[in-house]
Amino acid sequence: MSKRRLSKRQQTRIREQQDKHLAQAKQAHTPDMADSNGMEGTVVANFGVTVQVEDNAGNSISCNVRQNMETLVCGDHVIWQQADEQNGIVVALVPRNNFLARPDRRGKARVIAANIDQILIVSAARPAMNTRLIDRYLVAAETAGIIPVIVFNKIDLPDAEALAAFQADLLIYTEIGYQVVFTSAKQHQGLAEIQQVLNHKTSVVVGQSGVGKSSLLNCLLPEAPALVGDVSDSSNKGRHTTTLAQLYHLPSGGRLIDSPGVREFGLWEVSEEQAASGFIEFRPWLGRCQFRDCRHGDEPGCAIRHAVESGEIHPQRWDSYKRILESLAE
């Protein structure tokens, strides 16, 4: 077969086109950033119209956001430019390492925080502890590759017997390898352990309204900046006091994002397989079921069910898993 030689002009044209494609591909990969001679910063709060950005020296600047950018959240790394003496404008979002999200009412992703090392899942003696909610947060954390830590606050409220019952309930989590910290923001108990957990990391506190997320944060910060609201006597529920997430620097070195309490926590873009491996104690059994597409319910030869029956997986967790599967199907 005879090779057709290209003319010099043709060769140059092809090379030019290749360069153009390469440049376009590069730009598509890092949107906006190629033309943005800006400074780096971290979003510490999103107030809607403006976001608060902290530069690398720790100065805080109120910024507008360039049009058509996605909603920025605490922990986002951004590129910003000075707009006038006091204000800036965010021109680009640096791709997120990870993020915690849940679906909003319309089924769209509501991102809670980004670029986080740890999720502190807070519950308390009051409002009532909800292990199903804990399990959902655990699946979200495991799927996003973020370390979860379980915190049980208000240990000053229950009597010795009730506290022992809570401790027994939470032993399920210790046994499968999670760290569980018992605290009282009111009586300043367990704070040293919390401080150690948070050290040099970026963490977000999540959980139901009224469990004491902001109270715990206030214990760790000298100026106690976060608003705290009471728990309603009639409904035993919190009053959704924290309405927007905010990032704080701890004197001990870490960064903590306080977030608004939730009633429910739906899982965002989690597949059935991810839900199963989000239950970390299931992992040794996954892939050992009789059927490759086993959903670990009542199928014959299910390795997970066998592990539940032989006492190696706690039935409460299996139950929780099945509920999550139902909710994913909805």
Ligand SMILES: Nc1nc2c(ncn2[C@@H]2O[C@H](COP(=O)(O)OP(=O)(O)OP(=O)(O)O)[C@@H](O)[C@H]2O)c(=O)[nH]1
């Ligand atoms: N007894 C007792 N009460 C506490 C403790 N921690 C917090 N509280 C109280 O619980 C109520 C709710 O506290 P918050 O810190 O506002 O709770 P939150 O989780 O931030 O609630 P949202 O912002 O609504 O999500 C307040 O009345 C606090 O004083 C504790 O360790 N013991």
Ligand SMILES: [Mg+2]
């Ligand atoms: Mg709060």
Ligand SMILES: [Zn+2]
């Ligand atoms: Zn199975």
